[in-house]
Amino acid sequence: MTVAIASGKGGTGKTLLAVNLSYVSTGELQLLDCDVEAPNTHLFLPLQNKRTEPVHRMIPQIDASLCTLCGECSRFCAFHALAVLRNKVVLFPELCHSCGGCNRVCRLGAVGETTEPIGEIIYAETPYCCHVQGFLQVGTAIVPPLIHRVTEYIQSENHTIIDASPGTGCAAMAALSPADFVVLAAEPTPFGLHDMRRLVLCLRELNKPFSVVVNRAVNTNDVITEFCRNEDIPILARIPDDRRITDCCAVGEITAQHLPEYHEMFLGIYSQLFGGAQ
Amino acid sequence: MRIAFSAKKSGSELQMDERFARADWFLIYDTENEAFEEIDNTSIKNAAQGAGIQAAELLIRKDVNVVVTGKCGPKALDALRSVDIPVHSTNKQRVYDALNELLLAYGEK
Numbered sequence: 184m185t186v187a188i189a190s191g192k193g194g195t196g197k198t199l200l201a202v203n204l205s206y207v208s209t210g211e212l213q214l215l216d217c218d219v220e221a222p223n224t225h226l227f228l229p230l231q232n233k234r235t236e237p238v239h240r241m242i243p244q245i246d247a248s249l250c251t252l253c254g255e256c257s258r259f260c261a262f263h264a265l266a267v268l269r270n271k272v273v274l275f276p277e278l279c280h281s282c283g284g285c286n287r288v289c290r291l292g293a294v295g296e297t298t299e300p301i302g303e304i305i306y307a308e309t310p311y312c313c314h315v316q317g318f319l320q321v322g323t324a325i326v327p328p329l330i331h332r333v334t335e336y337i338q339s340e341n342h343t344i345i346d347a348s349p350g351t352g353c354a355a356m357a358a359l360s361p362a363d364f365v366v367l368a369a370e371p372t373p374f375g376l377h378d379m380r381r382l383v384l385c386l387r388e389l390n391k392p393f394s395v396v397v398n399r400a401v402n403t404n405d406v407i408t409e410f411c412r413n414e415d416i417p418i419l420a421r422i423p424d425d426r427r428i429t430d431c432c433a434v435g436e437i438t439a440q441h442l443p444e445y446h447e448m449f450l451g452i453y454s455q456l457f458g459g460a461q
Numbered sequence: 462m463r464i465a466f467s468a469k470k471s472g473s474e475l476q477m478d479e480r481f482a483r484a485d486w487f488l489i490y491d492t493e494n495e496a497f498e499e500i501d502n503t504s505i506k507n508a509a510q511g512a513g514i515q516a517a518e519l520l521i522r523k524d525v526n527v528v529v530t531g532k533c534g535p536k537a538l539d540a541l542r543s544v545d546i547p548v549h550s551t552n553k554q555r556v557y558d559a560l561n562e563l564l565l566a567y568g569e570k
Contacts, residue, residue: 257518263511266518269544275536278511 185343186456187217187362189386191378193349195370196398196422199432201346202227203439203449204456205312212312213343217330217358219302219317224346226435228314230307238317239298240328241281245272249293256285256294277324302329306336312344327357334361342457350378351385359386364456365393366419371405379407383414396452399424420452462492464563465520466556467530475556479531482506482516489523490560492569498523513537521546527567529559 188197188204202224205214216224243256243265250272257265257272264278265285276299286294302319317333319326326348334357337343347358359365365386369379379395386393393416397407400421411418422428428445431438439446467484469476475497478484487500500523505515513533517540520528528541528548541548549566553559 263508263514266514266540268518268540269521271543273540273543275511275514275539278514278536 184364184457185337185345185362186364186366187345187347187359188366188368189347189355189359189382190349190368191351191380191382192370192375195349195375196368196396197346197349198223198227199398199422199428199438200366200368200396200449200452201344202437203445204344204453205309205314206437206439207446207450207453208312208342208457211341213336213338213341214309214312214314214346215333215336215343216314216316216346217333218346218348218354219319219326219329219333220348220354222316222318224314225305225307225316227437228309228311230305230309230314233305233307236304236306237300238302238304238329238332240301240325241283241296242276242279242299243274243285244295244297245274246293246295247271249291251291251293253291255288255290259284259288280325281328301325304329304333304336326354330354330357334358337361351381355382356385356389359389359391362391365391366452366456367393367395368398369395369407370398371400371407373406376406376410380410383416394419396420396422398422419455420448422448462527462567462569463523463525464490464492464527464529464560465523465525466490466559467528468556477529477531477551477553477556477559479552481528481530481533481537482512484530487516487520487523488556489520489525492564511536514540517541527563529563 188201190197216222252267254267257267262278262280264275266273301323305316307314315336317329345358348354369375395411395416395418401424428438431441439449466488467478467481468486468488469478483506484502487502489498505512513536517537529551533548551559
């Protein structure tokens with residue numbers, strides 16, 4: 184069972200949920216930090232036996248001695264990453280999505296492939312879970328290949344929690360695609376609702392089952408609760424607007440560990456998602 | 462010399478469009494015959510992405526020697542520079558003023 188924790192807006196409590204659910208899990212759990220542009224689960228967890236894996240992606244390489252400047256590769260590229268400029272074909276790697284189409288359409292074999300580094304994965308053990316985390320290299324514009332590599336660590340026989348990127352972009356979709364179930368961390372503000380609605384549309388398009396955790400909940404008639412009621416979206420839990428939780432996050436402490444009264448709440452969420460304690 | 466301007470049409474005046482690839486039109490002035498060629502840029506300006514590169518490709522195909530615009534994005538700039546086409550930024554509103562400014566700068570007037 185793979186559960187992704189997502190949010191429309193950033194800063195609504197994805198990592199808080201992911202880390203605390205990992206902490207209360209007593210069995211085999213993997214935590215995948217797929218928010219590779221700003222990974223942060225490692226700030227909360229004591230990592231042991233770290234292993235680092237560099238990640239590369241494919242990009243085309245033009246052999247000028249074979250190229251006749253026919254422009255077939257440039258016309259094929261949906262992202263205009265290849266341009267025929269007078270007497271050469273120029274690659275704009277920040278637009279290339281590594282589809283390999285240019286390589287296939289070139290009848291002269293002038294489009295070869297090479298790789299470029301895009302980041303790294305750090306695999307580690309923690310007392311509560313296995314921890315896999317992607318770190319995007321600074322300056323890299325294309326994020327999904329790294330996220331796909333992180334999600335290849337999913338072992339179907341184990342439970343997995345994915346800490347996804349916020350929003351509805353390619354990075355978020357790449358992190359959500361392997362999930363069996365999605366938990367939406369939402370903040371009861373107009374901004375929080377606006378961005379959550381966008382993600383709800385995406386999840387429906389993807390046919391992903393999902394429910395909502397309201398974070399920083401003050402009462403039960405906030406905008407998120409009202410929206411969920413009207414749209415028939417189940418609310419899994421409400422995390423109270425408690426300054427002490429914020430304090431825990433600010434110093435990298437696990438809330439369920441340092442504020443024992445919340446242990447049961449996170450365990451309750453975990454049980455609802457993964458079906459009881461293991 | 463062939464000089465390309467990013468332009469928009471409003472009334473009878475030829476107006477500069479400060480955006481390069483997202484401009485409505487490109488006007489190419491040829492100093493040989495002192496005439497403008499108009500190129501409709503609608504399909505490129507509406508591209509979701511890669512407009513800058515496509516616009517640069519188009520102007521290179523049209524044998525342009527110089528580009529005059531307001532603001533040019535980094536990828537279009539790279540593409541044009543890779544074939545030694547200089548890009549001049551202007552804050553002139555009318556294409557004729559931008560043209561005069563350039564011809565003066567190039568000592569052709």
